[in-house]
Amino acid sequence: MGQPVTVVEKPTPMRGVVRFETNRALTGMGHERYRGLADCTGNRPPDVIARRLFERGGVDAVHVYSNVITVDLTKGYTSEGIADIIRELHIHYVPGVLPPSDEELIGEQPGDDTAADDTAAGGAGEPATT
DSSP states (O other): OOOOOOOEEEEEETTEEEEEEEEEOOSSSSOEESGGGOOOOOOOOHHHHHHHHHHHSSSEEEEEEEEEEEEETTTTTOTTHHHHHHHHTTOOOOOOOOOOOOHHOOOEEEEEEEHHHHHHTTTTTTTOOO
């Protein structure tokens, strides 16, 4: 479920810095800068992307502005696999993982247990007699 993000990797003139352009904006007009995993505390798309990139390893910093993600790589690391991480930002269910059922999403509603017990006891909410 979800749609993949289209990602194009672009080189930069700075060694160890890679730019990725996407087909959708990830931020508003603000710049988002992340220097480590501790900076990725939110659940907005730029926070999630930065968190996933730091968890991958080999990333020193991430900058997100609109539809451009700039990644400072750790010396000795390549950008291999980063485009895939970005591409899968909005993919929620992967092959082999089933989405939750309606019952799991809704959960038990308050009063569900008593209604079932009342019906079994004598119907229409009447208390059981013993």
